[in-house]
Amino acid sequence: MTKSYYEFFCPVKIVAGHAALEHIPYELSTLAASRPMIITDKGVRAAGLLEHVQGAFAEGDMEVVEIFDDVPPDSSTTVVETIAELYRERGCDSLIAVGGGSVIDTSKGVNILVSENASRLADFSGVGVLKKPLKPFFVIPTTAGTGSEVTLVAVVNDPVKGVKLPFTSYFLLPNAAILDPRMTLTLPAHITAMTAMDAMTHAVEAFTCMAKNPISDAYAVSAIGKISSNLIPVLNKPDDEAGRLELAQASTMAGIAFSNSMVGLVHSLGHSLGALCHLPHGLCMNLFLPYVLEYNLPQRREAIGELLLPLAGAEIYARTPAAQRADAAISTIRGLRDELHRRCQLPRTLAETGKVNREQLPKLAEMALDDGSILFNPVEVDLDDALAILERAW
Numbered sequence: 001m002t003k004s005y006y007e008f009f010c011p012v013k014i015v016a017g018h019a020a021l022e023h024i025p026y027e028l029s030t031l032a033a034s035r036p037m038i039i040t041d042k043g044v045r046a047a048g049l050l051e052h053v054q055g056a057f058a059e060g061d062m063e064v065v066e067i068f069d070d071v072p073p074d075s076s077t078t079v080v081e082t083i084a085e086l087y088r089e090r091g092c093d094s095l096i097a098v099g100g101g102s103v104i105d106t107s108k109g110v111n112i113l114v115s116e117n118a119s120r121l122a123d124f125s126g127v128g129v130l131k132k133p134l135k136p137f138f139v140i141p142t143t144a145g146t147g148s149e150v151t152l153v154a155v156v157n158d159p160v161k162g163v164k165l166p167f168t169s170y171f172l173l174p175n176a177a178i179l180d181p182r183m184t185l186t187l188p189a190h191i192t193a194m195t196a197m198d199a200m201t202h203a204v205e206a207f208t209c210m211a212k213n214p215i216s217d218a219y220a221v222s223a224i225g226k227i228s229s230n231l232i233p234v235l236n237k238p239d240d241e242a243g244r245l246e247l248a249q250a251s252t253m254a255g256i257a258f259s260n261s262m263v264g265l266v267h268s269l270g271h272s273l274g275a276l277c278h279l280p281h282g283l284c285m286n287l288f289l290p291y292v293l294e295y296n297l298p299q300r301r302e303a304i305g306e307l308l309l310p311l312a313g314a315e316i317y318a319r320t321p322a323a324q325r326a327d328a329a330i331s332t333i334r335g336l337r338d339e340l341h342r343r344c345q346l347p348r349t350l351a352e353t354g355k356v357n358r359e360q361l362p363k364l365a366e367m368a369l370d371d372g373s374i375l376f377n378p379v380e381v382d383l384d385d386a387l388a389i390l391e392r393a394w
Contacts, residue, residue: 209261286346350390
């Protein structure tokens with residue numbers, strides 16, 4: 001830690017299990033809500049996932065008043081403002097996000113507008129702008145990676161200004177996260193792998209970066225262990241509900257961890273690569289993770305070494321000399337990436353993406369230095385350092 005104290009906060013209720021969806025009507029009623037609006041995307045609807053949610057409402061004798069299913073992959077303030085107007089027209093009193101990161105961030109934006117009775121989302125961008133609790137809001141993740149169901153941030157594109165608007169407030173935290181394995185059973189292998197490695201990176205950076213603390217460490221270690229133990233078995237048997245639930249719980253645990261201890265250089269590089277080359281976030285996390293851990297070894301050798309236990313298990317941890325555990329932990333992550341590349345063609349290098357030119361590396365390095373996550377990296381980074389890491393990742 002860089003301070004003589006730490007803070008830990010996560011008021012989100014977790015409802016998890018093989019029938020978690022059926023608890024939603026009761027949970028809404030405890031918040032005096034009875035006219036929910038569902039926000040989702042075309043892919044979720046086409047996969048039949050809304051049927052599970054609607055079935056849960058039918059059993060709970062509560063009606064879903066409106067379903068908006070046209071959230072794009074890169075949502076915008078225009079979409080948010082359109083949904084907010086529909087919410088008001090239909091007399092809704094609560095929100096349920098069913099989807100991945102874009103749907104969840106969009107829903108957070110909608111909740112700002114309907115709670116503040118406002119029309120322009122951009123007016124609320126920044127930190128600490130919101131001053132009061134928002135409408136009842138539940139999140140049902142359909143991927144196991146982003147952790148957005150337990151984070152206090154949202155990012156929404158402003159098409160007029162051509163920038164991503166950040167929103168940060170404890171009031172953006174959902175009232176409840178609903179983790180039901182039925183919602184991730186149909187995830188393709190490559191998305192299962194990418195999102196799991198997104199969660200893995202959240203947990204690893206939470207455990208190794210500057211603002212780590214004992215409580216976030218506990219969540220991070222547990223998340224890493226669940227992903228290490230369940231990712232390959234789930235790829236072997238995609239309809240393994242128990243394994244899917246473990247990955248969903250790991251994603252939420254990792255989200256809680258990094259919300260309280262921040263992330264570092266993997267995210268700085270990943271945000272830059274995603275923005276410049278339009279690559280999925282989880283792919284970028286998987287790609288950069290071992291290279292950044294190697295860069296951080298001088299300051300974080302002991303912490304990285306402790307990760308060998310959840311990554312490889314007690315037997316390997318016990319027989320590995322303490323001085324070699326950090327290198328073994330990084331080697332274990334590399335081995336997992338090799339297996340994911342074999343199974344899903346998930347890139348391990350910039351060249352393997354097929355979408356990055358070597359001439360873009362200096363620009364990527366400059367962009368990474370401007371990303372806020374870099375402030376929490378345990379080793380200081382300058383332009384030459386960032387460029388050297390990108391060259392190693394090439």
